[in-house]
Amino acid sequence: KAGVTQTPRYLIKTRGQQVTLSCSPISGHRSVSWYQQTPGQGLQFLFEYFSETQRNKGNFPGRFSGRQFSNSRSEMNVSTLELGDSALYLCASNDGRGDNNEQFFGPGTRLTVL
Amino acid sequence: LAKTTQPISMDSYEGQEVNITCSHNNIATNDYITWYQQFPSQGPRFIIQGYKTKVTNEVASLFIPADRKSSTLSLPRVSLSDTAVYYCLVGDLYNQGGKLIFGQGTELSVKP
Numbered sequence: 001k002a003g004v005t006q007t008p009r010y011l012i013k014t015r016g017q018q019v020t021l022s023c024s025p026i027s028g029h030r031s032v033s034w035y036q037q038t039p040g041q042g043l044q045f046l047f048e049y050f051s052e053t054q055r056n057k058g059n060f061p062g063r064f065s066g067r068q069f070s071n072s073r074s075e076m077n078v079s080t081l082e083l084g085d086s087a088l089y090l091c092a093s094n095d096g097r098g099d100n101n102e103q104f105f106g107p108g109t110r111l112t113v114l
Numbered sequence: 115l116a117k118t119t120q121p122i123s124m125d126s127y128e129g130q131e132v133n134i135t136c137s138h139n140n141i142a143t144n145d146y147i148t149w150y151q152q153f154p155s156q157g158p159r160f161i162i163q164g165y166k167t168k169v170t171n172e173v174a175s176l177f178i179p180a181d182r183k184s185s186t187l188s189l190p191r192v193s194l195s196d197t198a199v200y201y202c203l204v205g206d207l208y209n210q211g212g213k214l215i216f217g218q219g220t221e222l223s224v225k226p
Binding site (some may be wrong): 004031032033035042043045048049050055056058088090092094096097099100101102103104105106107108110 | 146155156157158160163201203206207208212216217219
């Protein structure tokens with residue numbers, strides 16, 4: 001079974017630009033969560049989608065948004081980029097079962113904002 | 115949500131058994147205890163999950179006392195490739211809306 005894939009793996013943008021990151025979950029997984037990882041703040045939850053609906057959202061500004069498609073693929077968008085948005089962005093999928101805390105993480109997208 | 119406390123760093127040598135203890139005094143009845151491993155610039159990888167007593171899989175064991183206020187991840191005979199950050203998480207992914215709460219983790223360094 002193929003793992004979680006994320007594209008692109010690396011991105012360099014300048015302040016004020018916007019960016020779209022893509023995530024393809026494991027086949028059959030309907031839950032996709034997004035995280036931001038920085039050296040200072042660690043791993044922080046952005047939001048989660050389940051069957052095309054956002055079920056949960058972390059404490060990030062509205063510049064961070066996402067969506068999920070009918071095939072469970074998900075995209076994350078960051079508008080008006082700031083230097084502090086430089087981070088590793090990870091997505092993770094889960095089968096949505098109630099007794100399973102196992103999230104399968106992708107390799108991440110390394111975003112650098114100049 | 116239960117807060118976890120674990121050592122910031124640990125050192126070990128190849129072939130030794132490593133035990134990393136995590137305290138979670140405010141664990142709720144529905145919470146599971148889960149451990150993840152992360153290598154630099156990679157996504158975390160699930161290691162093991164438990165609710166109570168002992169759980170063992172092909173890579174690790176998880177010991178949970180009866181009061182569930184702490185847990186110990188045991189890695190048998192570590193190798194250099196086990197050098198990574200290990201996260202202890204407490205919660206219930208389903209009821210937390212797909213949100214895992216990561217603490218600072220334990221940076222394990224395995225030396226030859």
